[in-house]
Amino acid sequence: MxxxxxxxxxxxxxxxxxxxxxxxxxxxxxIPKSLLNPQLPILSSGPPLNIQAAYDKEVLLEVTPGDDFSSQNSNIVWSINNKKICTGLYCPIILKENEYQDKAPVLQIITYNEFGGTTYTYEFDIRSKEGFDPKELNKLMDYVKPKQNKNDSFSSQQVSAIYGKGTLIQSDYILYIGSLSRSFVWNDGIFQTDNLDTLRISDSESGVLFLLPSSNLSIETTQSDEQMRTARLNYGGLRVKASGNRNDTDANTENFTNKINIYTAEVNVLIPRGSDVVITRDKENGKLFTRLLVFSGDVTLIPSVTKSEEKQKNSDNSIKLTPGLEFTIFEDGSVLPLATPKSSTIDNYIALTTTQDELKQRFEIKNIDGIGEILDRLDRAAVLADNEEFFELLNLLTPIQNQMDKDIRIPYYLGFAKKGLYQNQDAKKYFQYAEKMDPNYPMAHWQLGLIYLEEKNYEKAENEFLLAKKNIPPESKIAHEYEYYVGVPYYFNNKLVFAKNAFQTAVWDTELDPSLRQSAADFLKKINIEKPWTLIIPFGIQYDANALSLAQNQSLPNTYSDKSVFRAIMGGIYSYDTIKESNATGWFLGGAGKLFYVKNLTNGYSNLDAIVAEGSIYESYRWEKDELKKETDSVRIYQSGGAIFVDNTQDTLYFLGGGVYKNLELNAGVQIDVSSRTSSNQRSGLVYNQYYLMGLGQIEKFVLDLNLQGQEILMFNTSDTVGSSLELIATPAATYAIDSKLSLKFGNTFDFLFTFISPIQSKFKFTPTAAANYFILDWLIGTFSAYYEYTRVVPDNSDIFRPGLSLMVTGIF
Structure with missing residues (x-):
């Protein structure tokens, strides 16, 4: 039952x-459309904009919410001068005169819900108490519905809550922020969140900022001459994703790289375009600290407080922080060692700053077995990899890592992202997986080679680079980097001949990054450090269409001839310098010898055949310039003596003493004319020389330099033909390297010689020159030069034209 x-x-x-x-x-x-379309709550009626009030008299005010769903389901808060006084539809207000002597009362009524809030602001007109009727004077009035302007201007700012709510306080105005996007102006103000809130602040000028729970951010008005936004994180957390691309600058915009400046009491953070960084300010063990985590881009940090001993060591305390590193600085200036963040920390930041729509786009995989979805993600991955956005790259490809067998780029890009975040062990697994898929895939071998270099496993690094070389595209970036990077394991594997060849190629490669070219030059110095001696043997032939005297020394005849001449030139320079034998500091000895022979092959000029012989001793001193960086510097002083023979007869002796520091050389001494010329024509005197080589930088593929030289001679005896002289020489030049073997050099010599006789004789010489240098072998250089020399002689007002050619071959041992 x-x-x-x-x-x-x-x-x-x-x-x-x-x-x-x-x-x-x-x-x-x-269902009403108001339920389907979220909108801000509003008031349909309320007090007049100027409320009539009297001190110590109660004024009862009321409001009526709008008739839409959002307004009917909202909360209402009343505040005076940002101090909460009432909630609900009614609020009795009593103004005390002693409370508003310094600042006038301003009433704000905020109606809000999860979509956001609308703020209504009122002022008070204070009246006499006598005959005051607050109800009659403050009748309810209808409000006009505010217009919703959804059109962004050229420069626009929007803010919304990803979770919870938030507020923006600017002067006496409070903007209540909910899930609906609200416009604001980037002027002085404060964004605030509670412990369950996250705000998304977008700015067309700088990018997107995410204000994390329990945070306080002060934004500052941007001045007309400033090129980036500025804000101060007072406490809490902030993620900044700067707009733009780190590679989208050109010559006109390279000075406007930084998009936003976030600072705290501990550190100033300059965030360039395309960068992604998380900044938190909190307290640990009673001390305030600022912590930074870079997701992508190179962020510049300038500590605001630094320990005094650190200030003495380094006046420029800016720091470059690269992706995948965590930096922490405390209020006393102490800094924790750089570290890689925990994966849970990264996941937490990403979760707090990702909207539901972004989550769907990121993790929802439609037709995962379809090749179209995979190819689309790989196209986006290529862009992220170019911009070194390692975290975003992992987020994009992790959902399809179980499809690695379908495209070799999936394991490669996953390994690339892991390597960029200093997770080399994980990266190696992905690259090795890619190698198994295709042993000829060059990028996997290349990245493994770089990892093995970091691990100082030079044998494996060398092997991986050699395997990568077989299939590297000839015009790619790594094709230019190959010689440098393979040279490093060659060097440490004691294959110095191969290393020297590789580094020499790298030094001459104008497409290679300048820092790598400089590093290659440093390696070359280390390779040659065990060989203190150098032998240079030049030989060649010269054609002179208008033979002048060989008078670089001024003891020879200075007559001109229109006759052309061929000359053979040969010689040798040998030097031995003990400073090359070690990297120690202190004094070192050295010496050098030179011998040159110039033979005129044309009949009638054999009396101008010349031999120059010179010997030198020098003392070098090396000292430690920077103890922390292990940098050294050195200076050399020397003493030289030489003799010039003309037509197999001794002509001139000279003795010089001088010094060399970096690109500057100075010397002084005496030249003695020992020829058979009459005493009135002999040219003995004191000599002073100065030389300076100045690098002028690089314009595209041309390397510019300027060679300066000055010479002063004070003659012991003067006559109508012999006098003291001053010569100034400047040679600007540009060098263009076609490849590692062939380079071109273009220059123009300006030579001004003033001889102090009566009247003063001046020679103004201009010599444009073009030369080609070719490495026949690693130790043998061929140089072909063409020049055209023009000299103007004053006061004779005569012109001399002197074209010429030369071909020299120089062996360097």
Whole structure:
């Protein structure tokens, strides 16, 4: 009997449910649009904008919410001068005169819900107490519905809450922020969140900022001459994703790289375009600290407080922080060692700053087996990899890592992201997986080679680079980097000949990054450090279409000839310098010898054949310039003596003493004319020389330099033909490297010689020159030069034209 009764009950319930369901669905078949379209709550009526009030008299005010769903389901807060006084539809207000002597009362009524809030602001007109009727004077008035302007201007700012709510306080105005996007102006103000809130602040000038829970951020008005936004994180957390791309600058915009400046009491953070960084300010063990985590881009940090001993060591305390590193600085200036963040920390930041729509786009994979979805993600991955956005790259490809067998780029990009975040062990697994898929894939070998270099496993690094070389595209970036990077394991594997060849190629490669070219030059110095001696042997032939005297020394005749001449030139320079034998500091000895022979092959000029012989000793001193960086500097002083023979007869002796520091050389001494010329024509005197080589930088593929030289001679005896002289020489030049073997050099020599006789004789010489240098072998250089020399002689007002050619071959041992 009980069983049958239960069946009846169940049947009755089923019938009632079916009836209720059909009635309910019919009754609510048309849902109001206000429920489908979230909107800000508003007030339909309320007090007048200027409220009439009297001190110590109660004024009862009321408001009426709008008739839409959002307004009817909102909260209402009343505040005076940002101090909460009431909630709800009614608020009795009593103004005390002693409370508003310094600042006038301003009433704000905020109606808000999860979509956001609308703020209404009122002022008070204070009246006399006598005959004051607050109800009659403050009648309810209808409000006009505020217009919603959704059109962004050229420079626009929007803010919304990803979770919870938030507020923006600017002067006396409070903007209540909910899930709906609200416009604001980037002027002085404060964003605030509570412990369950996260705000998304977008700015067309700088990018997107995410204000994390329990945070306080002060934004500052941007001045007309400033090129980036500025804000101060007072406490809490902030993620900044700067707009733009780190590679989208050109010559006109390279000075405007930084998009936003976030600072705290501990550190100033300059965030360039395309960068992604998380900044938190909190307290640990009673000390305030600022912590930074870079997701992508190179962020510049300038500590605001630094320990005094650190200040003495380094006046420029800016720091470059690269992706995947965590930096922490405390209020006393102490800094924790750089570290890689925990994966849970990264996941937490990403979760707090990702909207539901972004989550769907990121993790929802439609037709995962379809090649179209995979190719689309790989196209986006290529862009992220170019911009070194390692975290975003991992987020993009992690959902399809189980599809690695379908495209070799999936494991490669995953390994690339892991390597960029200093997770080399994980990166190696992905690259090795890619190698198994295709042993000829060059990028996997290349990245493994770089990892093995970091691990100082030079044998494996060398092997991986050699495997990568087989299939590297010839015009790619790594094709230019190859010689440098393979040279490093060659060097440490003691294959110095191969290393030297590789580094020499790298030094001459104008497409290679300048820092790598400089590093290659440093390696070359280390390779040659065990060879203290150098032997240079030049030989060649010269054609002179208008033979002048060889008078670089001024003891030879200075007559001109229109006759052309061929000359053979040969010589040798040998030097030995003990400073090359070690990297120690202190004094070192050295010496050098030079011998040159110039033979005129044209009949009638053999009397101008010349031999120059010179010997030198020098003392070098090396000292430690920077103890922390292990940098050294050195200076050399020397003493030289030489003789010039003309037509197999001794002509001139000279003795010089001088010094060399970096690109500057100075020397002084005496030259003695020992020829058979009459005493009135002999040219003995004191000599002073100065030389300076100045690098002028690089314009595209041309390397510019300027060679300066000055010479002063004070003659012991003067006559109508012999006098003291001053010569100034400047040679600007540009060098263009076609490849590692061939380079071109273009220059122009300006030579001004003043001889102090009566009247003063001046020679103004201009010599444009073009030369080609070619490495026939690693130790043998061929140089072909063409020049055209023009000299103007004053006061004779005569012109001399002197074209010429030369071909020299120089062996360097």
């Amino acid at each position: 009980r069983k049958n009764l239960n069946i009846v009950k169940i049947s009755t319930i089923k019938c009632f449910f079916v009836f209720f369901q059909s009635f309910f669905l019919q009754a609510f078949a048309e």
